[in-house]
Amino acid sequence: MKGKREFTESEIARLRELIGERAQAPKGKQTQIRNKMRRIGFYGQDDWGIHDCQLEDLDGLIRSGQITVTGATAPRPTGVATQPGGREQKANEVAQTDEGADELDCPDPDFKSIDSLRRNGFSGFVSVAALRQDLTQIPDIRGVYMVVRQIGSRPQFRATGSGGHYKGTDPNVPIEKLRMNWVEETCVLYIGKAGDEHSHATLRSRLRQYLQFGAGKPIGHKGGRYIWQLEDAEDLLFCWKPLPSGYPPKEETALLAAFKCQYEGRLPFANLKL
Template sequence: MQVPEFDITTTINFQTIENLLQVGFTGFIPVADLWENCSVIPKIKGVYMVVRPTKAAPEFLSVGTGGFYKGKDPNVPIEELQVKWVNDTCVIYIGQAGGIRGGKQPMATLQSRLRQYLQFGQGGAVGHQGGCYIWQLKDAANLLFCWKPLPTDDPRAVEKELIETFKTQYGKYPFANRQD
């Protein structure tokens, strides 16, 4: 039996960046820096998180910077964002790149998936609407992206486990992870 490279059964705490470092997440690079150059993101499959490095109360924008993919407005009412907000955590979104869907070979890498996410946040009409709520945060450019490469594990399965673990700890999904 193959031992998974990322054992979610180890205690993961979503409260601080230090907690994420302890379980092997790396990067922690501000969105503004990645908008300039995302070549530091590895070209491998894995899971990633969007982290808000401050504990200050969030300020929401009625119109964020997210792109209109297929003409769909990514913005939601501020009241909806306030309900979705999760206190006492730095993690506001959990995602994956390279998971196998329908038996096909994985296409996305962390770099290609996060590049799409970042382009969406700059108003690009690209297919990355997951996590779109982060682009309605006033401090979106200061958010950090971190990742954990998973050369042999299925990123979709690890992402699902991380989200479920988060939900168990906080009673709801991370702020920008949709439940639909």
């Protein structure tokens, strides 16, 4: 299954809007609308065999229980001003609106490609396997980092990953949850930081903990743990952006907000909270 089976009330409402828009849109714009639906997690033809999805098709999936609608409605993001005609634009801070990334001037970087990440100051792009052999190539200063997977086929998930059991807690989650969290059309799986006013962690020390956790050691780095349930976890790439005079938490927050802006309010696959 490419998409997901569980949607919030606001996601279903947005899908209804998009289905209505697509029915009236010229053929050239229908692909853009379909991609917005996919970013929400709805793959009509691939998952349900529905070609040219109509509102009654969506309603039928809900009535039959093939799609579940959760009772919690996602809050509408703040910081968005409404202009005449109903079009929304980004206000002072980065925010995600229901109009999606194609309707916003979302900030860089473009999370689809490694080239874009490089242009925005990220370097490294070294595999997990290679870093296990040599950590010295990671800067020993604070900064932000990402876990990257080349865009390609959907990954295979493992019921039991390699993550450590910190304080006896099983880090593994059901495969269906991993599938629901997967975000299409991005190479970024996780965004993290190293160092703040309470910590002297550096990129090297933080990524050492991350890798040790992924090797099964009971290390306190549960953040980003979903990557260790990927079959190709050892082939994933780590990249980093040193911030010798910057503030990593602020940079991390900005990156996550930019990602949400581009992907219909969703976080990277392995980021569990903003």
